[in-house]
Amino acid sequence: MSETSQTTSQTEGRDLAPTPEFAEQANGKAELYDAAAADFEGFWAEQSRERISWSKDFDQTLDWSGAPFAKWFVGGELNASYNCVDRHVDAGNGDRVAIHFEGEGGDTRTITYAELQRDVAKAANALESLGVSKGDRVAIYLPMIPEAVAAMLACARIGAPHSVVFGGFSADALRTRIADAEAKLVITADGQFRRGKTAPLKPAVDAAVDGESTVEKVLVVQRTKDDVDWNDDRDVWWHDVVDSASDQHEAVAHDSEHPLFILYTSGTTGKPKGIFHTTGGYLTQAAYTNSVVHDVHPETDVYWCTADIGWVTGHSYIVYGPLANGATQVIYEGTPDTPHQGRWWEIVQKYGVTILYTAPTAIRTFMKWGDDIPAKFDLSSLRLLGSVGEPINPEAWLWYRKNIGGGSAPIVDTWWQTETGGIMISPLPGVTELEPGSAQKPIPGISAEILDDEGQPFTEAEKVGYLVLTKPWPGMLRGIWGDEERYKETYWSRFGEKYYFAGDGAKYDEKGNIWLLGRVDDVMNVSGHRLSTAEIESALVSHPTVAEAAVVGASDETTGQAVVAFVILRGGAEDHGDETVQELRNHVAKEIGPIAKPRSIMVVSELPKTRSGKIMRRLLRDVAENREVGDVTTLADSSVMNLIKEGMSAGK
Numbered sequence: 206m207s208e209t210s211q212t213t214s215q216t217e218g219r220d221l222a223p224t225p226e227f228a229e230q231a232n233g234k235a236e237l238y239d240a241a242a243a244d245f246e247g248f249w250a251e252q253s254r255e256r257i258s259w260s261k262d263f264d265q266t267l268d269w270s271g272a273p274f275a276k277w278f279v280g281g282e283l284n285a286s287y288n289c290v291d292r293h294v295d296a297g298n299g300d301r302v303a304i305h306f307e308g309e310g311g312d313t314r315t316i317t318y319a320e321l322q323r324d325v326a327k328a329a330n331a332l333e334s335l336g337v338s339k340g341d342r343v344a345i346y347l348p349m350i351p352e353a354v355a356a357m358l359a360c361a362r363i364g365a366p367h368s369v370v371f372g373g374f375s376a377d378a379l380r381t382r383i384a385d386a387e388a389k390l391v392i393t394a395d396g397q398f399r400r401g402k403t404a405p406l407k408p409a410v411d412a413a414v415d416g417e418s419t420v421e422k423v424l425v426v427q428r429t430k431d432d433v434d435w436n437d438d439r440d441v442w443w444h445d446v447v448d449s450a451s452d453q454h455e456a457v458a459h460d461s462e463h464p465l466f467i468l469y470t471s472g473t474t475g476k477p478k479g480i481f482h483t484t485g486g487y488l489t490q491a492a493y494t495n496s497v498v499h500d501v502h503p504e505t506d507v508y509w510c511t512a513d514i515g516w517v518t519g520h521s522y523i524v525y526g527p528l529a530n531g532a533t534q535v536i537y538e539g540t541p542d543t544p545h546q547g548r549w550w551e552i553v554q555k556y557g558v559t560i561l562y563t564a565p566t567a568i569r570t571f572m573k574w575g576d577d578i579p580a581k582f583d584l585s586s587l588r589l590l591g592s593v594g595e596p597i598n599p600e601a602w603l604w605y606r607k608n609i610g611g612g613s614a615p616i617v618d619t620w621w622q623t624e625t626g627g628i629m630i631s632p633l634p635g636v637t638e639l640e641p642g643s644a645q646k647p648i649p650g651i652s653a654e655i656l657d658d659e660g661q662p663f664t665e666a667e668k669v670g671y672l673v674l675t676k677p678w679p680g681m682l683r684g685i686w687g688d689e690e691r692y693k694e695t696y697w698s699r700f701g702e703k704y705y706f707a708g709d710g711a712k713y714d715e716k717g718n719i720w721l722l723g724r725v726d727d728v729m730n731v732s733g734h735r736l737s738t739a740e741i742e743s744a745l746v747s748h749p750t751v752a753e754a755a756v757v758g759a760s761d762e763t764t765g766q767a768v769v770a771f772v773i774l775r776g777g778a779e780d781h782g783d784e785t786v787q788e789l790r791n792h793v794a795k796e797i798g799p800i801a802k803p804r805s806i807m808v809v810s811e812l813p814k815t816r817s818g819k820i821m822r823r824l825l826r827d828v829a830e831n832r833e834v835g836d837v838t839t840l841a842d843s844s845v846m847n848l849i850k851e852g853m854s855a856g857k
């Protein structure tokens with residue numbers, strides 16, 4: 206654990222306590238901490254009954270007898286899609302805007318809850334007509350368009366777990382995910398708008414389902430109108446089957462523990478993990494956190510989470526949380542610099558966005574682009590800012606508050622994971638005195654500790670240890686799809702079965718705030734996206750010229766970490782310098798997706814290994830970050846590092 210962040214004193218004298226006006230109106234009150242501490246299960250039962258419409262009430266809040274496999278709200282029945290859509294219409298809020306959609310090219314759509322209800326009902330009917338029924342898995346590979354939301358909710362309505370695959374993933378990555386979940390149907394689009402151009406999506410699906418596949422039908426949204434190859438037996442246009450479907454669809458209630466979705470994420474091995482979430486507990490935590498942390502007031506707020514629905518942030522804080530709460534939100538399709546670097550701020554101004562939830566990598570990019578860009582727009586509607594995905598350095602925090610938050614908006618730095626389903630550690634904006642750079646404290650209902658190498662909890666300040674969660678929580682993963690053992694081994698064995706091992710380093714400061722210090726395993730965090738070193742290594746060695754590869758995450762000013770690869774070429778393969786490097790980078794993009802492309806690749810003749818043959822990534826990270834190379838005494842051959850460094854200074 207080499208990364209330590211500095212506890213900052215640059216915040217002294219700044220106004221970091223909530224203003225009385227903010228505290229007064231905030232959803233999250235201090236009493237919640239006491240209530241949760243006094244009666245943990247009672248607290249969650251109350252949150253759930255208050256926020257969720259149960260068709261059949263649950264009779265047990267938590268069943269932990271099969272630990273580490275949890276059951277929440279046992280015996281209860283609900284429909285997530287009903288909760289996110291229909292009940293708002295039933296309550297008389299059908300005319301409220303659910304989604305302000307802003308396409309990259311400037312096309313817009315305003316969708317009310319009543320319209321969303323019809324869209325979801327039509328999509329659910331269409332899916333059923335295509336043979337999808339309860340329990341079938343549906344893969345979704347779509348851009349950020351309203352159909353993505355309707356597709357997810359239609360799956361939830363039927364009880365068909367969705368597996369959303371980020372549109373930036375390659376055909377190969379999509380194929381693996383489809384195969385692992387045994388998806389029966391894929392929902393995709395002809396393409397998407399990226400940086401003012403169209404980028405195809407359907408060809409990747411064609412390649413991913415070519416040959417032997419569990420996929421029977423491919424449902425295609427027409428977005429770009431580019432030409433696509435068409436398989437008459439398999440492919441169906443969304444506008445043909447969804448638009449003509451009935452807008453009436455009964456939302457049958459499902460068991461609280463019915464699977465809601467699978468979402469693949471990178472782990473320490475090459476094979477992505479299908480993190481699997483169920484309905485009642487997940488929805489409860491998504492709605493609760495969106496209310497108490499994002500402080501969403503559905504009647505008055507315009508909320509914008511800039512994530513992609515391909516990631517868990519999009520699942521919990523674009524689809525399930527805000528919609529369960531009946532919020533009005535903005536969805537933007539494109540990139541922040543199209544057609545100009547002020548695009549986000551123009552959107553904030555246009556829709557009067559009040560709550561903005563984004564990632565540190567975006568904030569650092571805006572810092573680089575310059576203060577004058579946001580300054581050109583009226584951002585005074587913003588009253589709360591959020592951050593997620595990686596630690597936010599105090600400089601970026603302060604810039605965000607000053608340049609986007611008018612110098613006074615609270616910032617919630619929210620720590621959580623695909624596995625946790627919802628926010629776990631974060632300030633409550635109406636209660637907590639903020640500490641820039643720290644996610645601070647577990648929210649009410651959540652319990653965390655920091656353990657030392659021996660697994661002992663400690664509370665000393667500035668000592669670095671491992672973050673663990675000490676109690677089950679409603680939104681927790683229910684397992685890894687199809688792999689119970691891997692679930693137990695990954696999360697519940699490092700410190701015994703009492704502790705959920707998050708994989709993050711952490712420390713306390715003098716005030717007892719928790720600081721997250723980055724991953725302690727072989728997982729990298731690039732622009733808030735999780736990438737596995739092993740997965741990229743195996744992509745590299747699948748290239749015919751590569752004999753061996755080692756990948757490390759090197760710190761990067763903008764993206765947090767960047768992928769740096771060291772490769773040994775096969776005997777006979779010649780090193781053509783830049784050309785070789787480019788070819789390998791493109792190969793990784795093809796195998797996994799452009800997000801996994803190494804920032805740099807160094808061709809070396811040896812890799813540093815221990816006597817037992819384990820690659821010492823720590824030393825490679827030293828090289829990648831231009832540091833003095835650390836202790837080499839455990840290397841099998843200590844001259845290797847000299848060879849690598851010489852090779853690099855020779856311009857290789």
Ligand code: WT7
Pocket residue numbers: 470516517518592593594595596597618619620621622623624644707708709721722723724730733734735
């Ligand atoms: C990993 C989870 C949570 C949704 C997006 C990422 C890192 C996330 C923070 C934060 C420090 C953070 C952790 C975590 N992380 N949020 N506020 N401060 N680190 O989800 O892809 O499952 O990644 O992201 O390392 O383990 P994910």
